Amino acid sequence: MIELIVGREEGKEQPRLAVTSSGKTSYFGEPGSVPKEVSRKHCRILLEDDLSSMSITDITDNNFMYVNGQECKSKGHLTLDCTVELSPVRYSLDLAAILRVFTSGQAFHIAHLYHIYQGYHQGKIDYQVKQNRFNALSAIPGVLSMSSIGLSFAMNDQTIRMVMIIIAGLFGIVFAIIRIMNAGKGPNFLRAMDERFHDEYVCPNPLCGRFLGSWQYKDLIKGKACPFCKSKYIE
Numbered sequence: 001m002i003e004l005i006v007g008r009e010e011g012k013e014q015p016r017l018a019v020t021s022s023g024k025t026s027y028f029g030e031p032g033s034v035p036k037e038v039s040r041k042h043c044r045i046l047l048e049d050d051l052s053s054m055s056i057t058d059i060t061d062n063n064f065m066y067v068n069g070q071e072c073k074s075k076g077h078l079t080l081d082c083t084v085e086l087s088p089v090r091y092s093l094d095l096a097a098i099l100r101v102f103t104s105g106q107a108f109h110i111a112h113l114y115h116i117y118q119g120y121h122q123g124k125i126d127y128q129v130k131q132n133r134f135n136a137l138s139a140i141p142g143v144l145s146m147s148s149i150g151l152s153f154a155m156n157d158q159t160i161r162m163v164m165i166i167i168a169g170l171f172g173i174v175f176a177i178i179r180i181m182n183a184g185k186g187p188n189f190l191r192a193m194d195e196r197f198h199d200e201y202v203c204p205n206p207l208c209g210r211f212l213g214s215w216q217y218k219d220l221i222k223g224k225a226c227p228f229c230k231s232k233y234i235e
């Protein structure tokens, strides 16, 4: 659990926003950007280490807070895309900038990405294998009609040839029907698989969430960090 105390910088004519966590204070914004209506200790933000949940509480009863434009009385639940404003003059908090600073040392587990990566690539291989098998089966009518010529010649029997050609024709029709019926299925299946991969194979840091598709799982583990936000990765 990370606790952030948010308020106006102390002892300065031109205060910035001061955010303190475990004794370490960072400052945000230009000097003088924080109005005097924002208290020195205005609110407390509590967040889970993996940023999975976050809440805001005011520190004294008369500090005004607004979450997504609505007045938040004493405690509110926050998500990363919430707008947060402090005091009646509605000083707007840059939540993402603050969280980036205080969660930069945070490590994220990425073992689940291994299964997503493997599942996607195995899925593509399985699809290709299925496709290859079907293509091999589709060659049956051609093989049957070709061999019917030799067979009827060797056995001196035209009936065998006729029967084989009819069978080959039936096979040909069945394969053609299967092909027509499945014409759209393959591309749609592949597209859905690509989209799912795009949504799931992403940086687990919710402040980043970028698609990691150009990186193989083993490279992410080797690099031990997100190539975009530099969050630490552990297995």
Ligand SMILES: [Zn+2]
Binding pocket: 203, 204, 205, 208, 209, 210, 226, 227, 228, 229, 230, 231
């Ligand atoms: Zn990232």
